Amino acid sequence: MSASGGTKAIIAALMANLGIALTKFVAFFLTGSSSMLAESIHSVADSGNQALLLLGGRRARRQATPQHPFGYGRERYIYAFIVAIVLFSVGGLFALYEAYHKWSHPEPIHSWHWVPVVVLVVAIALESYSFRTAIKESNQIRGNTSWKDFIRRAKAPELPVVLLEDLGALIGLILALFGVGLTLITGDGRWDAAGTACIGLLLVTIAIILAVETKSLLLGEAASPEDVRAIEKAITDGPEVERIIHMRTLHLGPEELLVAAKIAVRRCDTGEEIARNINETEARIRSAVPIARVIYLEPDIYSARSALGGVSVPGATDLTEAEASGNGSRRTQGGNAPHAG
Known part of the structure; x- marks a missing residue:
């Protein structure tokens, strides 16, 4: 390119x-x-x-x-x-x-x-x-x-x-x-x-x-908004991922993108199933955004604390499921805005 x-x-x-x-x-x-x-x-x-x-x-x-x-x-x-x-x-x-x-x-x-x-x-x-x-x-x-x-x-x-x-x-x-x-x-x-x-x-x-x-x-800049949306869609398109808890992207170079995301998996999945599902998700990401060459996906069980990225926030343990969904179901924008000079 x-x-x-x-x-x-x-x-x-x-x-x-x-x-x-x-x-x-x-x-x-x-x-x-x-x-x-x-x-x-x-x-x-x-x-x-x-x-x-x-x-x-x-x-x-x-x-x-x-x-x-x-x-x-x-x-x-x-x-x-x-x-x-x-x-x-x-x-x-x-x-x-x-x-x-x-x-x-x-x-x-x-x-x-x-x-x-x-x-x-x-x-x-x-x-x-x-x-x-x-x-x-x-x-x-x-x-x-x-x-x-x-x-x-x-x-x-x-x-x-x-x-x-x-x-x-x-x-x-x-x-x-x-x-x-x-x-x-x-x-x-x-x-x-x-x-x-x-x-x-x-x-x-x-x-x-x-x-x-x-x-x-x-x-260090994040992926473009178009690439961020394509990566989000690639992650959630499969049945093995319930939601994106949070995600960060970073350009390692003009044609090389790092993707790091914490994803919510099913509670009943075994370790072998989680590993296979992560591999399939990574393949979808690379197909959607070929420059996403370095991908780290961390499986987790969704909760209010995981949605907040493990940061201790007063009152976080008291969040209801609806509140947690609003705060963390797709916390993907932090660090992903295009640069404005």
Whole structure:
């Protein structure tokens, strides 16, 4: 799913950014434009970011070890978080520093006036191709979800990162073209500095959004509401489970989900029957949600105390069956809400 689609989008973005960075540096050396320098550093940072995302995806495929029994799936989240920091420190802060410097000492573009315009137009075309690839790959898994929700709720970090990077790059190129164009028209280098400052603010904003969203993934997110409902249905569809007492889910990686649930079984079932029923329930869960690869089901006899997860609550032993049913028959939502940034 997202692994192959994300890799394709990353490679397309990497190839585009390497070519764009080279042409921008040439334009900067010929013209001395601060907008071109900021955009050059931006493209270098983006190229490094894509290399980090590819490295994270490769390291995440390592097999589980006794020290890391749940594998390395979260490495993809770690590298995506590093990308956000790199985008902030290397791209955004450098652009803001360069804008301050050029505003204090404005310089018009004295020679090669046509070079930055041509380079920026070519860069916009290349970046548009990269952005189109990211959109195409994202649409395959986005479904009817809005773009905002896709960025906020996607468990695989690569596509949201590439989407925001490419969007930021396109807007940054337009801002650079604006600053360079007005500098060429007016001869005032402060327009170039203003364009550079806007690029810096844009990169810092995108970096903060990426950092916040990736932090949520690093902390550990539950399954999506759709997957939670599918797991609940898979558990209760069989006659061997009376109800779900409580359940927790956790993404160990974008394509690996941990499911832990306490289920109410019949009082008359033998140990052999319970073991067989749990195996059948696990098979139904994996069929309904294939990424549910680590499943722990704890059988129990339903009671008010089991419904409360074994937590001692004053008055819990006095709950009637109706009250207990209302408090604990399906205590599955705690920890399962999608992240909101």
